[in-house]
Amino acid sequence: MDSLELTYQVPGDDFSRAGEASSAVKRTLKTLGFPPDLIRRIAIAMYEAEINMVIHADGGVVTARISPELVEVSFADVGPGIPDIDLAMQEGYSTASEQVRDLGFGAGMGLPNMKKYADDMTITTTVGVGTTVLLQFQIA
Amino acid sequence: MDKTLHPVTLDRDLCTGCTTCVKRCPTEAIRVRNKHAIILHDRCIVCSECIRLCPAHAKKAQVDKLADALAAHPYTVALVPPVLYAQFSGLRDRNIALTALLQLGFHAVFEVAEAAEAISAATQEAYQSGALDTPLISSSCPTVRRIIRARFPSLLSSLLPFHSPMELAARAARQRAAEATGLPPGDIGCVYLSPCPAAAAEMCDPLCCDSSAVSAVVSIAELYPRLLTQIKKVTQPQILATASPRGIGWGVSGGESRASFEHVAYLAGDGMENILQTLENVENQQFSTVKFYEFSPCTAGCAGGALTVENPFIARTRLSRIMAHPTELAPHAPIDPALLRWERHMAPAPVLRLGGSIADAMAKLRRIQEQENRFIGMDCGACGAPSCHALAEDIVEGMANEDQCIFLMREKLQKRLYGRQSDL
Incomplete structure (x- = not known):
């Protein structure tokens, strides 16, 4: 059985639009009858990832691949890249600007939360080139 | 009150079939068929949106006297x-x-x-x-x-x-x-x-x-x-x-x-x-x-x-x-x-879910997408469904057919009459 693929652009300059890809994927998963708790985990992790793309990378492309056994979502940006992934994974560590923090974002919980809610997370990054985060969710 | 009656009903004589309610229903629970609205009661969440919005006041609340x-x-x-x-x-x-x-x-x-x-x-x-x-x-x-x-x-x-x-x-x-x-x-x-x-x-x-x-x-x-x-x-x-x-x-x-x-x-x-x-x-x-x-x-x-x-x-x-x-x-x-306490917890009632297993639903969704691609995406409502997507879904579920889309219908007629397709 081949998978279903959905693609969304995340605009870089608009916090209020972050979450649109998450909501669209969520709607599709609900239509398809995925379990509510899994959908919630996916929604939360996707929203964090979308916010990250807006804060750090001027947006990017979200691709969700849905199959009955696995939901895979990749977030690809052409932002600054992550120089030290271990450091970036620490709770509370953030390189967000003061302005972004004033908006209530950049608490340094984005990547840790994505890891927490996904079954598997892979980060591919090159400084100056961009970052791709791949989240995988297994259907029990 | 007859407890099998649904709290939202339609006065057929007043309904003009205008699709206002169809388009604004949050659970896509209304269709227009033969110039009148019908309510899909399984989907209705009794929110009163249609009662409030109906220009002809054809939607009625069913309560006790x-x-x-x-x-x-x-x-x-x-x-x-x-x-x-x-x-x-x-x-x-x-x-x-x-x-x-x-x-x-x-x-x-x-x-x-x-x-x-x-x-x-x-x-x-x-x-x-x-x-x-x-x-x-x-x-x-x-x-x-x-x-x-x-x-x-x-x-x-x-x-x-x-x-x-x-x-x-x-x-x-x-x-x-x-x-x-x-x-x-x-x-x-x-x-x-x-x-x-x-x-x-x-x-x-x-x-x-x-x-x-x-x-x-x-x-x-x-x-x-x-x-x-x-x-x-x-x-x-x-x-x-x-x-x-x-x-x-x-x-x-x-x-x-x-x-x-x-x-x-x-x-x-x-x-x-x-x-x-x-x-x-x-x-x-x-x-x-x-x-x-x-x-x-x-x-x-x-x-x-x-x-x-x-x-x-x-x-x-x-x-x-x-x-x-x-x-x-x-x-x-x-x-x-x-x-105070609930006697039982609520179970999900995902009314917009496509039936069957996830694999079945995916196959259905693909057919819906293929069907939807044939429409112009105007969401005009003339077919009686709230959107082109909803009509595609109704067709795949066997509740409607493609001839309900006036654009596809026009195309069909033009082809038959003039041997060419619409420019639209």
């Missing part, structure tokens, strides 16, 4: 929600309206706000003791519970597991009336004077208990003229009120939050479009500090219910005047906390 409700039991208690008071210009003393209700034939009155206060107290206690996980979502509105069950099932576990003020009021009122009169509980009717048809849905098909304690639901709109006349005749009001201003405040959006979570971060939203968007946000866990959500599909809260008569914003202001008015209260025993 006052005369029938008063005749059904030897002893009848009126369950009085806060918004009832807000319908009457100049009314400040709730005891006047309550006395007028007795004069209209009710044997006793019970302020639903008293039940609301009991829910607030229990909520505070459960929250402070850490017995409930946050964030919590108010379960007072029957439509909100139906929206969550239908569209946001992952949030079901966040619903506050207490009965609605209406249901709790009915339980407490029957207990109190049985004690006061010595009558068997079965002889006591509990009639809710309702601002909305969702109360009738909750009475006929309660989601959190096996059967509702409410015996009848009468609309405020039907009661209003008679009660107005009677209120004017009251010279010596009896002392019947039992609720404090905090409970009365539940009649408007934000009232429950202020009563239960005054010093805790809460979000109170109203209006269908707004709350659907906010529920999406809640599901994404976008608001990390909020501990309590209160949603009112009706603008301004219950004051905006489809069975009220007063403008919701006037009613809202009036309610705050009524809250500020010092009202003499009748002595009463507190509501038994054992009556």
Whole structure:
């Protein structure tokens, strides 16, 4: 059985639009009858990832691949890249600007939360080139 | 009321088939067929949007008649929600309206706000003791519970597991009336004077208990003229009120939050479009500090219910005047906390889900997408479905056919008549 693929652009300059890809994927998963708790985990992790793309990378492309056994979502940006992934994974560590923090974002919980809610997370990054985060969710 | 009847019905003679309701229904529960709307009752969440929006006033709320409700039991208690008071210009003393209700034939009155206060107290206690996980979502509105069950099932576990003020009021009122009169509980009717048809849905098909304690639901709109006349005749009001201003405040959006979570971060939203968007946000866990959500599909809260008569914003202001008015209260025993808890938890009812296994649904979705790609995407509604996507879904589900799309139909005709396709 081949998978279903959905693609969304995340605009870089608009916090209020972050979450649109998450909501669209969520709607599709609900239509398809995925379990509510899994959908919630996916929604939360996707929203964090979308916010990250807006804060750090001027947006990017979200691709969700849905199959009955696995939901895979990749977030690809052409932002600054992550120089030290271990450091970036620490709770509370953030390189967000003061302005972004004033908006209530950049608490340094984005990547840790994505890891927490996904079954598997892979980060591919090159400084100056961009970052791709791949989240995988297994259907029990 | 016949409990198998659905609380929202259509007057076929009035319906013009205009698709206003079709397009605005939050669960895509309406289609136009043969120039008339039909309601897919399994999908309906009784939100009243279609009743409010219908330009021809063809959508009707199916509730009980006052005369029938008063005749059904030897002893009848009126369950009085806060918004009832807000319908009457100049009314400040709730005891006047309550006395007028007795004069209209009710044997006793019970302020639903008293039940609301009991829910607030229990909520505070459960929250402070850490017995409930946050964030919590108010379960007072029957439509909100139906929206969550239908569209946001992952949030079901966040619903506050207490009965609605209406249901709790009915339980407490029957207990109190049985004690006061010595009558068997079965002889006591509990009639809710309702601002909305969702109360009738909750009475006929309660989601959190096996059967509702409410015996009848009468609309405020039907009661209003008679009660107005009677209120004017009251010279010596009896002392019947039992609720404090905090409970009365539940009649408007934000009232429950202020009563239960005054010093805790809460979000109170109203209006269908707004709350659907906010529920999406809640599901994404976008608001990390909020501990309590209160949603009112009706603008301004219950004051905006489809069975009220007063403008919701006037009613809202009036309610705050009524809250500020010092009202003499009748002595009463507190509501038994054992009556509060849900008897069962709600199961998801994902009405927009495609049937079968995930693999089956994926195959169906693919066919729907292929079908949808054949449409121009205007979402014109001429086919009777709310959108091109919905028509595609109906076709794949065997509920419609492609000829219902006027653009594809025109193309077909042009091909046959002129041997060429439309430019569109």
